[in-house]
Ligand SMILES: Cc1cc2nc3c(=O)[nH]c(=O)nc-3n(C[C@H](O)[C@H](O)[C@H](O)COP(=O)(O)OP(=O)(O)OC[C@H]3O[C@@H](n4cnc5c(N)ncnc54)[C@H](O)[C@@H]3O)c2cc1C
């Protein structure tokens with residue numbers, strides 16, 4: 001069986017940064033992703049990032065993605081694409097399907113950076129073709145340059161709903177309206193105003209009741225909700241759309257952490273069950289680390305820092321990095337993350353993340 | 361060659377004009393159509409306006425793309441004789457044969473005998 005020092009699972013922003021940082025500190029790194037191209041969700045994020053210069057703010061996800069792929073190659077990381085990790089056994093043995101064939105890999109340290117999956121919302125008609133995740137629409141438009149419909153309704157006003165809503169318009173799709181069940185918009189108001197300026201109707205205290213159509217979405221029915229989120233009879237409205245985008249949150253993709261026997265905590269602010277981890281991103285299983293959305297839903301900027309911290313900790317534990325140097329590097333990554341969290345949303349994330357910490 | 365009927369994002373304020381890429385021919389339910397080399401089967405089908413990828417086993421309900429990143433299995437079709445292929449993460453290949461799947465699908469023309 002092939003042996004490596006560090007296996008990183010998932011080549012999104014978290015995994016790419018982890019792999020680069022690990023290789024920089026002399027670790028022999030294998031980076032694994034099920035897709036035929038690395039980058040995770042980065043290449044569909046065509047909006048400018050938030051934060052300050054050190055967070056590469058103002059740069060678009062696509063461009064950060066290309067930079068990271070470059071650095072990965074230069075750092076000498078072995079990248080295994082078209083490779084699904086389906087098992088994680090004792091002694092850190094990974095079971096893989098690589099280009100259609102099964103194989104195994106044993107690693108001294110493992111960083112899980114598998115990302116997240118979009119939440120669904122069940123209502124009559126939610127399985128009709130044309131109802132899809134907002135991220136699915138984003139993938140189709142921005143990565144494959146295909147329009148999944150012509151006229152859409154967006155459900156959910158968090159940042160993903162608002163950002164992807166605007167991206168629908170950029171791709172030439174008409175965004176008819178956006179509904180939000182809460183009484184207020186969930187995401188940043190700059191994004192919401194962009195939609196309003198483009199003539200998108202935004203209805204708060206409103207949800208989707210039904211998607212109608214024979215073989216695909218032909219219309220969507222919305223309904224007002226009261227303060228207890230119960231539908232108000234008589235407020236139904238039918239809208240002619242051929243696409244319903246659901247932006248109702250993400251959940252960490254935790255199967256591998258479960259297989260590894262990691263401890264968990266349920267935190268709704270972070271998207272659900274999240275593996276417990278300490279400041280070094282190490283889980284309750286020694287030598288197994290988490291980074292990015294799997295460690296709690298946040299943004300690509302913090303996913304990258306978490307990836308770096310996890311890799312530094314792995315390098316340190318294998319004796320590639322002196323304690324002091326490792327501490328200094330981890331501290332500066334954490335500082336960048338804290339600065340990023342300094343907004344009101346960030347503070348919420350930070351507080352939740354702190355409650356996850358496993359103290360030795 | 362650009363096809364006007366296709367639902368493609370040819371011009372984009374951020375991504376710019378789509379570059380011309382080689383096309384391949386694929387066969388979808390007895391009809392030949394063009395796809396862009398390397399794109400996922402699901403993207404090619406959506407660009408052509410196809411939304412129903414399969415019908416469910418018990419209730420015979422239509423399903424199409426839901427997650428587009430290989431997580432939900434809604435987009436499964438029979439591809440080159442193999443049923444239950446997630447078309448959103450399967451790249452097109454010249455001459456590929458794709459069938460709208462009914463229920464669990466069938467292995468088409470594939471023998472499991474040794475050899
Ligand atoms: C569809 C979608 C769209 C999003 N859009 C935005 C957005 O526009 N703006 C924003 O701020 N945030 C967005 N997010 C949130 C986003 O997840 C973060 O911004 C960031 O990409 C998280 O990085 P990551 O490295 O943790 O995960 P990801 O970027 O998701 O990378 C994880 C990678 O691991 C791979 N993987 C998972 N499991 C396995 C396995 N078992 N074997 C092999 N490979 C595996 C995945 O296929 C993926 O390539 C989106 C999330 C999703 C799911």
Ligand code: FES
Nearest residue numbers: 426428432433448
């Ligand atoms: S659309 Fe979800 S697996 Fe393909």
